[in-house]
Amino acid sequence: MSLGLFAQMAGHHVAGWRHPDAQAGGENLELIQHVARTAERGTFDLFFLADGLTSSAEAHPSTVARLEPLTLLASLAMVTSRIGLAATASTTYGEPFHTARVFASLDHISHGRAAWNAVTTSYARSAANFTRGEHPAHDERYAIAEEYIDVVRGLWDSFDDGAVIKDKEANVYVDPARLHTLDHKGRYFSVKGPLNVSRPPQGHPVVIQAGSSEPGQELAARTADIVFTAQQTIEEGRAFYESVKGRMAKYGRDPRHLHIMPGVCPVIGRTEEEARALYAKLQGWIDPAAALALLSDRLGHDVSRFPLDEPLPDLPESDQLRSRAKLLTDLARRENLTLRDLYYLVAGARGHRIVWGTPEQIADALEEWFTGGAADGFNIMPPFFPGQFDDFVDLVVPVVRKRGLFRESYEGTTLRDHLGLPRPASRYARARAAE
């Protein structure tokens, strides 16, 4: 089982920061370092930073103000030594050359622990921060992402391994025969290359994707190493798992080389009663207006004018958030949820699965999905920090270890080692091998 810590530093639960023991803050470096070290103590595969490109007073507290992911992870690379370091970066509001550089650089700085969560940026309001009139439509964002990821991978191959030879006698710093110009000319990008960073220690940093739509699944099957997803039931989870893994054969990929890791928000108590009380307390702290705004955000439609205690009304399809809105709508239909039920659920875990209980019960919930063909691992989303995550590492991790589901210690040094992923050969090495 692979485990990631999804680090929403004011807590994943919208009201988690209000807990008396919570230390909120996406800019609280001391807290973040404590959490990263705790995750490493728990032999987690990765420390995973979400990201977004907007702020407002109404936003989820974890997103209002936070350190920029790449600079933060580079600093964390200095206070950890084994755990993978994953950051979200947009394919809609970035430049492939910059993205390739920063993740290659992070991979060097961390000695092979970098991962890029490539997202297409759901929220149309991001466009206003980037001199763009229009946020591209959903399918176009995926077409851009596909080309973007190919360019980034191409740039990562610019230098063959060992190309920087530094031969003082012969006055050759880099071997020109081992430095490659990409010369990419595509529909959305023209990028000549080469990159000005040598090949990353992992060959390519690990690539994560989070899309659940048709194009999102297809992109993941073709290019991702990890899929970060959100399902509520094991049936849904299994269907998604099979759907994505089933698409891999046509790209010549081994299904074991893609880890499907749904998000889980564990609310942990020493006893079932304690966990139930904590969960009730967190839900009770939710501000209805803010929760309704969050739900509207996730659905891509303002639902504040609908009656709260009736089922979710039919909504036109949202182009912005197609897959996430669909997951929520399906859930509401299946479980016959009212708008109020749904906003409590979203505010609690932003559409991810919430499990509450004793450490044994949390471990059961993870084991069920892992052994039941619905997940290769999980992104753990603590409702608040540091207490609930300390508890996960101190109380839940020992249980999953005892059951033989999770490592006792790190065996390798890179994130690819932890995940059992091969180091990819460069496209030029593959071409030479094929000759």
Next chain:
Amino acid sequence: MSLGLFAQMAGHHVAGWRHPDAQAGGENLELIQHVARTAERGTFDLFFLADGLTSSAEAHPSTVARLEPLTLLASLAMVTSRIGLAATASTTYGEPFHTARVFASLDHISHGRAAWNAVTTSYARSAANFTRGEHPAHDERYAIAEEYIDVVRGLWDSFDDGAVIKDKEANVYVDPARLHTLDHKGRYFSVKGPLNVSRPPQGHPVVIQAGSSEPGQELAARTADIVFTAQQTIEEGRAFYESVKGRMAKYGRDPRHLHIMPGVCPVIGRTEEEARALYAKLQGWIDPAAALALLSDRLGHDVSRFPLDEPLPDLPESDQLRSRAKLLTDLARRENLTLRDLYYLVAGARGHRIVWGTPEQIADALEEWFTGGAADGFNIMPPFFPGQFDDFVDLVVPVVRKRGLFRESYEGTTLRDHLGLPRPASRYARARAAE
């Protein structure tokens, strides 16, 4: 006197990496950490990373492959505690929102030590890595830069100091009255804001500029905290110093709040003879073809077809590199240099001043400019690492300290403290004060 270390990690001298004691490498994290710690031991104001957006086998060894500046500095923030951390980032191939974020984030991570060297990117070949057909012309690049810097400064003011109040009882994470939307709509950029990072510890990270042209000087006088420049003679240095400082009054600025810091490449020996021999050795290692390519690069014209031992021919003005090409051309005319003289000079220090001698002689060279009204400090460009920079800190710094020209220890904790620069009030605080 303020001192910066200009960290071209294969050495500033094009052949410096060939010295038997040189440890080359823009990706050699251990070496870079050693150098940053050494600069801090020498109570330098800042550790300054150059940057570029291209690579090739023919490029200066320091630019072929190197870690990306922001990730590198964030990691160095963890192994240093006082020294300022400056990175170069382009206003031509970046987004103001991203730039504002990463420098604000670095300022938080380093507790107030970040600086942004805003450059317009001289080299037209950069365009090919960013899906741009054309590199903008010189004056347009400066018009873009001017607006870009204003947007970045505006975004840094998004949050008032203390706006993130985290009031658990009242359920107020951020005080909406202290979060500001920039709503910038200009000629080149439309950026709504607010930024998703709270106000940096320094208010605004320190802003550095390097342009010497008319628009470059004007921009510096209006917006920069530091000017990084390249003059060869004290007369030139003094004229530049007076020209830039003289422009500040019309922007209501105190001339002491802008540090003019030319680059200096010190070649240090225990004796004058040792220094001379080292300099001769370095110059002797220069590969003429590579040096000529570098010179062509700096002039913006291919000069390889001209006779080497005749004066520099008349060249049409280069739009790409106006100010740097002009500095070189003026130098060649004034000193009656041949093409060969000039390429040795450029290969040696890329157009910056080279001083060689004993520690006392190096200190004399710095003192002359500092007390002679040509500089507020210097960017030190060691010909290679680590030896020549260790020598600077161990041998030259004690001399300038003994002469009372340079601090014995850090007095403050932020880069603004080191430079004696006030913490800027936010534009909203200024507006309130003016009411």
